[in-house]
Amino acid sequence: AQKVTQAQTEISVVEKEDVTLDCVYETRDTTYYLFWYKQPPSGELVFLIRRNSFDEQNEISGRYSWNFQKSTSSFNFTITASQVVDSAVYFCALSEIITQGGSEKLVFGKGTKLTVNP
Amino acid sequence: GAVVSQHPSRVICKSGTSVKIECRSLDFQATTMFWYRQFPKQSLMLMATSNEGSKATYEQGVEKDKFLINHASLTLSTLTVTSAHPEDSSFYICSARGRGPYEQYFGPGTRLTVT
Numbered sequence: 564a565q566k567v568t569q570a571q572t573e574i575s576v577v578e579k580e581d582v583t584l585d586c587v588y589e590t591r592d593t594t595y596y597l598f599w600y601k602q603p604p605s606g607e608l609v610f611l612i613r614r615n616s617f618d619e620q621n622e623i624s625g626r627y628s629w630n631f632q633k634s635t636s637s638f639n640f641t642i643t644a645s646q647v648v649d650s651a652v653y654f655c656a657l658s659e660i661i662t663q664g665g666s667e668k669l670v671f672g673k674g675t676k677l678t679v680n681p
Numbered sequence: 682g683a684v685v686s687q688h689p690s691r692v693i694c695k696s697g698t699s700v701k702i703e704c705r706s707l708d709f710q711a712t713t714m715f716w717y718r719q720f721p722k723q724s725l726m727l728m729a730t731s732n733e734g735s736k737a738t739y740e741q742g743v744e745k746d747k748f749l750i751n752h753a754s755l756t757l758s759t760l761t762v763t764s765a766h767p768e769d770s771s772f773y774i775c776s777a778r779g780r781g782p783y784e785q786y787f788g789p790g791t792r793l794t795v796t
Contacts, residue, residue: 600787606772608725608787654724668715669785671724 565590565659569672576645577680584640584675586655592616596658597631597638598669603651611653614638645679652676684708685777687788694795699763702791704775710755711777715785716748719772731758765795 566589576582588597599611612622614631622629626643642649655672684707694700704714712733717725729750731737737750747769749761758777762769772792776785 605789606774606792607789608774610787613784668727668730669725671726673724 565592565657565670567655567657567670567672569653569655569675571675572673573676573678575678575680578647579644580679581641581643582645582677582679584642584653584655584677586638586640586672588636588638588655588657590636590657590659592659598656598658599629599638599640600654600656601651602654602674608654611640642677645677647679647681650677650679683779683784683786685711685775685786685788687773687775687791689791690789691792692794694765694793696766696795697764699761700765700793702760702762702773702775702793704758704760704777704788706756706777706786709777709779711758711779712755713778714752714758715776715778716750716758716760717774717776719774719790721772725774728760762793765793767795769793770795 568587570585595616597614601609601611612629619631619633628641630639652674654674656669658667659670686705686707688703692700714731716728718728719725727740728743729737729739731750731752733752733755739745747763752758770793772790774787774790776787779786
């Protein structure tokens with residue numbers, strides 16, 4: 564079965580530090596998608612990125628960057644020059660195909676709580 | 682685009698009563714919606730997959746008679762927690778599948794407290 568491991572339960576950094584959130588996944592699917600979501604204290608999930616299994620290019624979006632390595636089944640997320648507003652719980656997720664024809668569900672990791680202190 | 686709303690955002694109910702949570706896709710049609718539950722400081726766990734016009738598919742361990750799901754239209758799915766108990770207190774989040782592969786748009790969540 565699919566599994567997503569976020570080994571870091573909580574991380575605390577000081578503003579302007581860089582921080583990397585780790586995500587390791589397990590899947591038997593050859594085609595799959597990986598996601599990162601941010602959940603601030605309000606609770607609403609904020610979509611950050613979706614990456615398919617055939618695209619191993621690293622991606623950068625402002626202060627955010629993602630490193631996808633199929634060889635190690637990892638999809639790590641780095642925040643550069645962290646800010647207090649980055650404080651949230653971050654979830655990594657993996658798509659899982661349930662049935663032929665594309666019905667799928669998302670399997671979430673347990674999340675990493677990031678606290679950025681001023 | 683791709684906005685999903687949930688109503689109510691918070692609800693408090695007494696033990697033994699039922700409560701209905703609505704999930705709406707505001708600017709797109711969603712043939713499939715998903716219901717998740719999140720306990721405090723824990724991850725999201727999929728409860729069921731709801732397809733418009735057909736019965737929902739429940740995950741193992743989720744009681745279908747307790748968590749009634751109805752997906753009567755392409756923009757609305759409802760979750761009814763029947764005979765609620767304090768242990769049902771949780772954060773319930775819905776999502777709607779978009780047109781792209783594996784796209785899911787999440788609602789803001791509903792915090793249920795059963796007293």
